[in-house]
Amino acid sequence: MKTKHSFQSKVGQLVRDNSVPIMFILICAVCIPLSGFSPSYLLNEIVTRMGRNTFLILCLIIPIIAGLGLNFAMTLGAMAGEIALILVSDWQIWGIPGVVLAMIISIPISILLGLLCGKILNRAKGREMITSYFISFFMNGVYQLVVLYMMGPIIPIVHDSIKLPRGYGIRNTVSLLNMRQAVDNLLAINIGGVKIPVLTFLFIAALCLFLIWFRRTKLGQDMRAVGQNMDVARDAGINVDRTRIVSVLISTVVAGFGMILYLQNMGNISTYSSHSQIGMFSIAALLVGGASVEKASIGNAFLGVTLFHLMFIVAPSAGAQVTGDSMTGEYFRVFVSYGVIAIALVMYEAKKRRAKSNASRLLAEAQKQGKEERA
């Protein structure tokens, strides 16, 4: 009887801890048959989106380890990636060399932005998430200034095809047709009608290996320490501020690479909007995968990208099937991604409070026992 009880409570605990992924599995299970898509179509789409988005989601993990929570300022890296791609496409360096060159150019920009962001976040300890969110808004303005006014007069842009008709500034859309899916198609293999972009997955695998290795380094250990208790880490002689800045820096650089991989897959840059929602969607995907504000793993990223994008694919057409209006599904998926983030933030607070009252209860029990021992 007792084992059954503990089994039940274990299952309960499992469900509670993974309530968000379970909810999404249920949503997908309902929506997939309604949407009427074939399994091979769905698989194809998921593999494509996995290649497209996973890199961007993985960049969020290191700041979570370092205790900065969800790094909404990953958009800064995305902006760096976009600027690098605009320059590379103006220089007409296409294909794989173009992608690699863009990555190299994005690094110094990302480092600069990451440094700035890290310094600001060090001044806002305990409120990193809201601060990083607003840094991303602010930097969006700076990005627009650079792209809209400085590209042309200050930063030389040669080709009219990407310049606005007025002679300076960048057009709303920059075509990357000549490097479209350059990485995805090289070494790609086809299994039963499903195209697998092997090289992209190799990139992702390399990043995963880096993350696993990184956790085992001294710096990774310091980040975990800083993430759990800054004061204790400081007392032990760890340079807390520097460690936090490095974590933001790595995240920003990885986000820049991720954005370049994302855009080469899409085949064009929406100059003024590509980056704006990428942070939100990446964070939502990570949370859907079962991560929380203080804990995230590579597994969360993969599960998240699968579930979140599966819902993205099936929701519009399922919505159209049910209500006759495809906008319903479109509305639903945006609504869900914001909702998931809000729920994750609330659950984080609730969990902290529950842990605290649990500690009080344990203390009371310990005292009761201590009393009995003494008696």
Added chain:
Amino acid sequence: MEKNSAPLLEMRNIKKDFFGNQVLTDINLTLREGEVLGLVGENGAGKSTLMKILFGMDVIRETGGYEGDILLNGEKVKFSTPFDALEAGIGMVHQEFSLIPGFTATENILLNREPTKTNVISQIFGSRLSTLDRKGMDRRAQDAIEKMGVKIDPHMVIGDMPVGHKQFTEIARELSKEQLKLLILDEPTAVLTEQEAEALLNSIRSMASRGISVIFITHRLHEILAVCDKVVIMRDGYVVKESPAKEIDVPEITHWMVGREVDAVAAPAEPRSHEGAKNILSVRNLWVDMPGETVRNVNLDVKEGEILGIGGLAGQGKLGIPNGIMGLYEAGGTVEFGGKSLPLNTPRACLDASLAFVSEDRRGVGLLLDESLEWNVAFSAMQIHNKFLKNIGGIIKWRDERAIHKVTEQYIEELMIKCTSSRQKARELSGGNQQKICLAKAFALQPKFLFVSEPTRGIDVGAKALVLEALRKFNRENGVTIVVISSELEELRQTCDRIAIVSGGEIAGILPATRAAEEFGMLMVSKVK
């Protein structure tokens, strides 16, 4: 342990003042290799300050440094940060845990001192990218745990450990430092069970036999006698007694600790007996989870109309009692007020039942610092009892500014609060006057029962007398029952009718205020754990 060479540690004529307030005067201490020194004294005797000086804590430098010399192995040293002290071989285990909750014992023991393996990347980008040598970590942690002589699981996560094991992890961390020569233990047994404390004493003995010197601060006097070679007793910033542990006993230590000569003490002002009065507040089996002031099992009856004092050493739980009953910290047990049961963990219910509380945390919960004195005095009364409100048409309520002004002026006069006007901001007042505002605020509630916690903490002598007089007057004229919680026994003896002494989270005894200071002193350490 006598040796001819210079002692490991010598402190000569150490003096320290905090902004003119002398807290240490001419402290001389010597400690030889492998010697265990027990440091005892009441709260505020200067033990912690002395240890902070030795450990090079920032707070000492920020408040103007200290006078006198510290010699290590005969050489003069001056530590500007704790890291310098660590470097020189001094380790300290603080009262608060300094551990990473999600790390294992091993990871905590070697925090920021992990052995690493270099690799190609770390050679290019610096040593922080070396990978951790897990096997080396296990080995070194195991060594430290063995040195300590108490078994703890090196792979257990700190968050899952019982409190005692956390304490042992901290000690093991200090022991894992190879240069360690002197270990300071600041009340390490306060959180331990009997068996764990016994294990710790054994471990101190084994450390000493390995040549590590220990400074052991505790309120449990029998532990001092059991393990120390030498006892140093401090009072009011002086070393009042230094003696080999063999030549002293617990009553004598208590005498030196509390030690004020009885004749110097003003007799309590007209102590009264309330034998026949009914119990206005009965507390049964109260526990309170207040960090650092845990209440374990308090049973207490307060008679109607009396002033009851609650005294005891810091950390023994006296502050937890009012904070728990008033619902500011998580508590359990039963509390009856005026014959009716009072729900715990609901501050509002207490206030509704006409209980009031003047907190020891003036700036935190006591005052609205950026508001005027009028607001501070009237706010609670307005919120809770709808006082100072004019009702118009039964729906809209206006503040009665005139009544607020009048009552504030009245208290300013009665309590002699120094301020420019009743509209001055509370932040701009001195500590003593802020304390008086807190009292005025509680008085304005017109409670039947008043808790006053540390009413004279951090205020000067003149203000002290006034505050205590105001309490007495409020008690006599309005018939309000008052419970005063204070670390200063003398102040309780001057103000109260009876004094309860809290020790080890329980009431050790209740005596009339007229009894001798030594009797209270014995009670204070009777159940310390």
